[in-house]
Amino acid sequence: MFVQRTEPVAGSLVLSALVAALSLITVLVLLGAVRMRAHHAGPIGLAVALATAWLGFGMPVGQALSGAAQGAVFGLFPILWIVVNALWVYRMTVRTRHFDVLRRSFSRISADPRIQALVIAFCFGALLEALAGFGAPVAISAVMLVALGFTPVKAAVLALVANTAPVAFGAMGSPVVTLAQVTGLPLDTVASVVGRQTPLLALVVPLLLVFLVDGRRGLRETWAPALACGTAFAAAQFAAANFVSAQLADIGAALAGAAALVAVPRARRPAAEPVRAAVLTGVRGGTPRDTADLDARDPRREVVRAYAPYGLIVLTFSLAQIPPVKELLARATRTFDWPFLDVAGPDGKPVGGNLFSLPLLATGGTLVLLAGLLTAVVLGVGAGTAVREWAATVRELRYAIVTVTSVLALAYVMNLSGQAATIGHFVAAAGAGLAFLSPVLGWFGVAVSGSDTSANALFGALQVTAAQQSGLPPELLAAANSSGGVLGKMISPQNLTIACAAVGLAGREGDLLRRVLPWSLALMLVMCLIVVGQSTAVLGWMLP
Numbered sequence: 001m002f003v004q005r006t007e008p009v010a011g012s013l014v015l016s017a018l019v020a021a022l023s024l025i026t027v028l029v030l031l032g033a034v035r036m037r038a039h040h041a042g043p044i045g046l047a048v049a050l051a052t053a054w055l056g057f058g059m060p061v062g063q064a065l066s067g068a069a070q071g072a073v074f075g076l077f078p079i080l081w082i083v084v085n086a087l088w089v090y091r092m093t094v095r096t097r098h099f100d101v102l103r104r105s106f107s108r109i110s111a112d113p114r115i116q117a118l119v120i121a122f123c124f125g126a127l128l129e130a131l132a133g134f135g136a137p138v139a140i141s142a143v144m145l146v147a148l149g150f151t152p153v154k155a156a157v158l159a160l161v162a163n164t165a166p167v168a169f170g171a172m173g174s175p176v177v178t179l180a181q182v183t184g185l186p187l188d189t190v191a192s193v194v195g196r197q198t199p200l201l202a203l204v205v206p207l208l209l210v211f212l213v214d215g216r217r218g219l220r221e222t223w224a225p226a227l228a229c230g231t232a233f234a235a236a237q238f239a240a241a242n243f244v245s246a247q248l249a250d251i252g253a254a255l256a257g258a259a260a261l262v263a264v265p266r267a268r269r270p271a272a273e274p275v276r277a278a279v280l281t282g283v284r285g286g287t288p289r290d291t292a293d294l295d296a297r298d299p300r301r302e303v304v305r306a307y308a309p310y311g312l313i314v315l316t317f318s319l320a321q322i323p324p325v326k327e328l329l330a331r332a333t334r335t336f337d338w339p340f341l342d343v344a345g346p347d348g349k350p351v352g353g354n355l356f357s358l359p360l361l362a363t364g365g366t367l368v369l370l371a372g373l374l375t376a377v378v379l380g381v382g383a384g385t386a387v388r389e390w391a392a393t394v395r396e397l398r399y400a401i402v403t404v405t406s407v408l409a410l411a412y413v414m415n416l417s418g419q420a421a422t423i424g425h426f427v428a429a430a431g432a433g434l435a436f437l438s439p440v441l442g443w444f445g446v447a448v449s450g451s452d453t454s455a456n457a458l459f460g461a462l463q464v465t466a467a468q469q470s471g472l473p474p475e476l477l478a479a480a481n482s483s484g485g486v487l488g489k490m491i492s493p494q495n496l497t498i499a500c501a502a503v504g505l506a507g508r509e510g511d512l513l514r515r516v517l518p519w520s521l522a523l524m525l526v527m528c529l530i531v532v533g534q535s536t537a538v539l540g541w542m543l544p
Contacts (some may be wrong), residue, residue, distance in 0.1 A: 001342045001343070001344050002058075002059050002060055002063050002342065002343050002344070003343075003344045003345075003346070003348060004057070004343065004344065004345050004346050004351075004416075004417065004418030004421060005057065005058070005346060005418060006346055006418060006421055006422050006425045007422070008056060008057045008058060008418070008422075009056055013422070013425060013426055013429065014426065016056075016422045016426075017422050017423050017425075017426035019052060019056045019419075020052065020056075020057075020414070020418075020419035020420070020422045020423050021423060022048055022052055023045045023046070023048040023049035023052060023410055023413075023414065023419075024045070024410075024414075024444075024447065024448055026041075026044060026045045026048045027041050027042065027044075027045035027407070027410070027493055028447075028491075028513070030044060030045070030510075031493060031496070031509050031510040031513050032510055032513045032514055032517065033510075034510075035510040035511075036510065037399070037506075037507040037509070038399070038403040038493050038496060038497045038500070038507075038509040038510075039399040039400075039402040039403045039406075039497070039507075041403075041493065041509075042402065042403045042404075042405075042406030042407050042410070042493060043402070043406045045406070045407070045410050045493075046068060046406045046407075046409050046410045046413070049068075049409075049410045049413040049414055049417075049419070050064050050065070050068060050413055052417070052419060053067075053413050053414075053416075053417035053419065056419075057417045057418050057419060057422075059416070059417040059418075062340055063340060063341055063342070063343065063416070064413055064416075064417060065340075066338065066339065066340040066341045067341060067343075067353065067409075067412045067413050067415075067416040067417070068409040068410075068412060068413050069409070070338050070341065070353070070356055070412050071405075071408040071409035071410070071411055071412025071413065072405040072406070072408060072409045073356070074356075074408050074412070075404045075405040075406075075407070075408035075409070075494075076401070076405060077358070077363075077365070078134075078359065078363040078364065078365050079134050079135070079404060079408065079450070079451075079494070080397070080400075080401055080404055080405070081363065081365030081366070082133075082134050082135070082136055082363070082364040082365035082368055083134060083135045083136060083139060083365075083397070083400075083404075083498055084365070084390075084393055084394060084397060085365050085368040085369045085372055086128075086135075086136035086139060086140060086368050087136075087139055087140075087393050087396075087397070087502070088369075088372055088389060088390045088393045089309050089313070089368065089371065089372045089375055090139075090140055090143060091389045091392065091393055092309075092372070092375055092376060092379060092381050092386065092389055093306070093309055093375075093379065095381065095385070095389060096379045096380065096381060098302065098305055098306040098309075098379055099147065099306070100147075101298045101302050101303055101305075101306035102144075102306040102307065103144060103147045103148055104296060104298060105298070105303055105306065105307070106119060106120060106124075106144070106148070107148060109262060112222070113148065113149065113150065113213060113214075114210045114213045114214050114218050114221075114222045114226075115222065115225060115261065116145070116148055117145065117150075117158050117162075117209050117210070117212075117213050118206055118209060118210070118225070118226060118229050118261055119258060119261060120141050120144050120145055120148070121141045121145060121158045121159050121161075121162035121209060122162045122165075122205065122206055122209060122229065122233075122257065123229065123233075123254050123255075123257045123258040123261065124141060124144070124254070124258075125137040125138070125140075125141040125159060125162050125163055125166070126162075126165070126166035126233070126250055126253060126254035126257065127250070127251065127254040127255070127310075127314075128140055128141070129163060129166040129167060129170040129171070129250055130166060130169065130170060130171075130172070130249075130250030130251045130253075130254060131171075131172070131251075131313055131314060131317040131364075133167075133170035133171030133174065133364060134171070134364065134450075134451070135450075135494065135495055135498035135499075136364075136368070137159070137163050137166075137170075138156075138159045138160055138163050138495055138498055138499050138502070139159075139498050139499065139501070139502035140502075141155075141158075141159040141162065141163075142155045142156050142158075142159035142499055142502045142503045143155075143502050143503060145158060145159065146503050152503035152504055152505050153503075153505065153508075153511065153512070153515070154212075154213070155503055156499040156500065156502070156503050156505060156512055157212060157512065157515050157516060158209060158212060158213065159499055159502075160489075160490040160495060160496070160499055160512065160516050161205065161208060161209060161212060161490055161516060161519055162205060162209055163489060163490065163495070164201060164205055164486050164487055164489065164490065164523065165198055165199075165201045165202040165205050165233065165234075165237070165253075165486070166198075166237075166250040166253065166254070167198075167452050167485070167486035167489055168194050168198050168452060168482045168483060168485070168486050169191075169194070169195075169198075169237065169241065169246055169247075169249040169250045169253075170250060170452070171364060171453070172247045172317065172321060173191070173245075173246040173247035173248075173249065174453045175451075175452040175453045175456050175482050175485070176190050176191045176194055176246050176456075176482060177246070177247075178453045178456045178457050178460070179194075179456040179460045179478055179479075179481070179482055182456065182457055182460040182461050183460045183461055183463075183464045183474070183478050184461075184464075185464070185474065185475055185478055187246060188246075189475050189544070190475060190478055190479060190482075191241045191242075191246035191249070192241060192242045192544045193475050193476060193478075193479035193543060193544065194241060194479040194482050194483055195237060195238050195240070195241025195242050195246075195249065196238065196242075196479075196534075196542050196543065196544070197479055197480070197483040197527065197530055197531070197534075198237065198483050198486065199233075199234035199235070199237045199238045200234070200526075200530055201483075201486070201487075201523065201526070201527070202230050202233045202234040202237060202253070202257075203227075203230045203231060203234050204230070204523070204526070205230065205523075206226040206227070206229045206230040206233075206257075207219060207223060207226045207227065207230065208519065208523075209226070210222045210223070210226045224264055225261050225264040228260045228261060228263070228264045229257045229258075229260050229261040230257070231260070232253075232256040232257050232259065232260030232261075233253045233254070233256060233257035233260075234253075235256065236249075236252045236253040236255075236256035236257070237249050237250065237252070237253035239252070240252045240253065242544070247321065305378060305379060308375065308378045308379070309371065309372075309375040309378075309379075312371040312374045312375055312378070313367075313368060313371045315371075316367045316368075316370055316371040316374075317364075317367055320362070320367055326362070329361040329362040330359075330361075330362045332359070332360040332361040332362065333357055333358065333359045333360065333361075333362055334357070334358045334360065335355055335356070335357045335358070336355070336356060336358075337354060337355060337356075338353070338354060338355065338356045341353070341354055341416070342354060343416050345418075345421075346418070346421070351416065352457075353412065353415060353416050372386075373386075396501065397501050399497070399501065399506050399507070400497045400498055400500075400501040400506075403493060403494065403497040403509075404450075404494045404497060404498075407448075407449075407450065407492075407493045407494050408449065408450075408494070410448070411448045411449040411450075411454065414448065415458060420445070420448070420458055420459075421462070423441075423444065424441060424458070424459050424462045425462070427440065427441045427444075428441075428462055428463070428465070428466035434466055434467075434470050434472065434477070435472060435476075435477070435480075435531050435532045435534075435535040436528045436529075436531070436532050437528070438463060438466075438476075438477045438480040438481060438484065438528075438531055439480045439481070439483060439484020439485075439487075439524060439527045439528050439531055440484060440524065440528065441459050441462075441463065441481060441484070442455050442456070442459060442480065442481035442482060442483070442484035442485030442488070443484045443485060443487055443488035443520075443524050444488065445458050445459050445481070445485055445488070446485040446486070446487075446488035446489050446492060447488035447491050447492050448492075449492070449494075450489065450492035450493070450494030450495055452482055452485040452486055452489065455481065455482075455485040455488070456481055456482050456485065459481050460478055460481055460482075463477040463478050463480070463481045464477065464478050472535055473535070473543065475543075476531065476534055476535060476543065477531075480527070480531040483527055483530075483531075484524060484527050484528070484531075487520050487523045487524045487527060488520065488524075490516045490519070490520050491513060491516060491517055491520045493509065496509040496512050496513055497509055499512060500512060
């Protein structure tokens, strides 16, 4: 049995934390400064994590490699399983030209690209996050924005930045459900506090999106619909998280945000053509890609069929939440001891990573696959064509598969060797600054793993322990872990790779990282200040 230690390097927590952070720093530097392709940077970061686990933390090589294998398998299933199937559904709609019908329908909501960015990246992306989570919202939203005339880089940036406010309640509430399980706090309590933090982000993100699309002119001309969208989203998310159900928070918020956006008269006005051209190309006086086909009129039947894939996804996920159905799907889950892995925490108790669960049916990817099979029937896609499109999707994502599996392998090695726990204890030892640094810990966890659920599983219990020792409300720091984590998702190598793969920018993850990192840090600072305020009399009244 390998027993984790929190201070393995010279008996110093500070030195141990610095050594533990080497693998993540390596990946971020290779992507952002060296501009290395992510499918090269990921394996190098994994090698650093393995070396650190062996030489720095004393983990046996065999167990370190076994932990890496477990992370790679988790990257394939369920994470890439849902991304592959979501993009497969998209490819079928492109093949039958129903994706063109869908984008024409979206364009009629507003001809202003700034409003289109809000509808697709923020509202529609939030709905996809609510249902599927992981990388599907980023991939599908980015592709739709490109189809409407946005440049691939701008589309990817918008999709990544928009995928923040809904993340804590994404995948039918998986992050907060996991947080409640690992902390022992009631789900209603955890969801209630998260629902008093992330809605504040929702007020800001739409304004940030129109700024990213069109700078200060975008803010000046479209602040009203952006603010209406954010306010409605925030109000619905707050209400659902506190009074209805954490699992439904993002669905209600996405629909409320879209309804409010459409209701604002300014959102219906088209932008002047020079403005529209400058917005789409990023160059004053530029000429956007030809989107003349957006003016074509489609038969109502074809419009219904174009929306059908996403309606089927909503229906499939909704049915899967019905208790008897949910229980039936869960029966197919297989849990077993992972081979060649025997790890105990610093307290001597076996860690959860010794076991591996394989949710064959009760996972988003399988549900999207089912919705995809129904989509093939509705759109008239033959079995052979559907299989070829699925294989083509896997081939298209081959570099993303290498990146995601290597990054998840890195995350698992960090977790199982005790590297992540060491960093967590270092942050938790901040004393008076704990409230400020609490969201940073969640941000770090998501930046490594690409998942708010994983970051909550990793650091949730640690946040509660640190809160109890420092006299802070445990539910506040537990929620801060999740709320801060959502802001690390846009810089996660996993999500950067998915965004690049979706819009044809393979190998340019470093360019995207440099564009979104400042916004990730700025929004994280805002969340840190919110949590500090809620830990004092200044904003303490916000807590339940």
